[in-house]
Amino acid sequence: MNFHQLVSLTEFLASNGILCLRFTCKGPNLVYRIRAYRAVVEYLKSSKEYKVKSWFLxxxxxxxRAAACIVKQCKDTADEAFVQGLICLSFPLHPAKQHSKLRSEDLLHVRHPILLVSGSADEMCDKNLLESILKIIPVTTRVYWVEGAGHAMEVxxxxxxxxxxxINTEVLSWIKKII
Structure with a gap:
C-alpha cells in the first residue's frame, strides 16, 4: 500500500480533486486480492458517507491484474455503469522473461477505456507483446511508456x-479526457 507509485499517484489525484482509496492485500495470491478488491467495491457502493457515482479502478x-478482473466481472451487471475506466500501472503481462505465459485474458474482456503505464524495460511486460494484444482489445486503450523504466518504474x-x-500528470490527463 505504501509503494511509492501508489502513494504519489493518490496524493497527486487527491490534490487535484479526485477522491482516491488506496488499500493493499497481504500476499501475492491473485484470487485473494480479487476478493479483497470486490469487498472494497461493495463497501463503496453501500457507503452512506461517500456518495460514489462512478469510479476508475x-x-x-x-x-x-486484480482491478482488470473486477472490471471484467462488472460486465453485464448493474456495476458496469459505475465503471469509467481501468488504470494499470506496471501491468505484469507475463512472468519475468517468460513471454509465452501471457496474463492478458482479463484485459481482453474489459468494456471500458484502459490506461496502461509501463516501463519500456519492464521484464514482466514485453513492449511488442503488449502492443500486439492491444490491437485486439475492443475498447479505447492507451499505453504510456516510461522510457528506460523497469517494473518498479525506476530509471x-x-x-x-x-x-x-x-506518470501522475499522464494519469490525471487521461482521467480528465474520460470524464
Missing part, C-alpha cells in the same frame, strides 16, 4: 520524483 502490478540516472510527476 486501478492498481499496480498484481493489483492491476537509472533519473530522480524517482520526476518519473512519478510524469
Amino acid at each position: 486501478g492498481g499496480r502490478s498484481m493489483g492491476s 537509472k540516472g533519473q530522480m524517482t520524483e520526476n518519473i512519478m510527476t510524469e
Whole structure:
C-alpha cells in the first residue's frame, strides 16, 4: 500500500480533486486480492458517507491484474455503469522473461477505456507483446511508456520524483479526457 507509485499517484489525484482509496492485500495470491478488491467495491457502493457515482479502478502490478478482473466481472451487471475506466500501472503481462505465459485474458474482456503505464524495460511486460494484444482489445486503450523504466518504474540516472510527476500528470490527463 505504501509503494511509492501508489502513494504519489493518490496524493497527486487527491490534490487535484479526485477522491482516491488506496488499500493493499497481504500476499501475492491473485484470487485473494480479487476478493479483497470486490469487498472494497461493495463497501463503496453501500457507503452512506461517500456518495460514489462512478469510479476508475486501478492498481499496480498484481493489483492491476486484480482491478482488470473486477472490471471484467462488472460486465453485464448493474456495476458496469459505475465503471469509467481501468488504470494499470506496471501491468505484469507475463512472468519475468517468460513471454509465452501471457496474463492478458482479463484485459481482453474489459468494456471500458484502459490506461496502461509501463516501463519500456519492464521484464514482466514485453513492449511488442503488449502492443500486439492491444490491437485486439475492443475498447479505447492507451499505453504510456516510461522510457528506460523497469517494473518498479525506476530509471537509472533519473530522480524517482520526476518519473512519478510524469506518470501522475499522464494519469490525471487521461482521467480528465474520460470524464
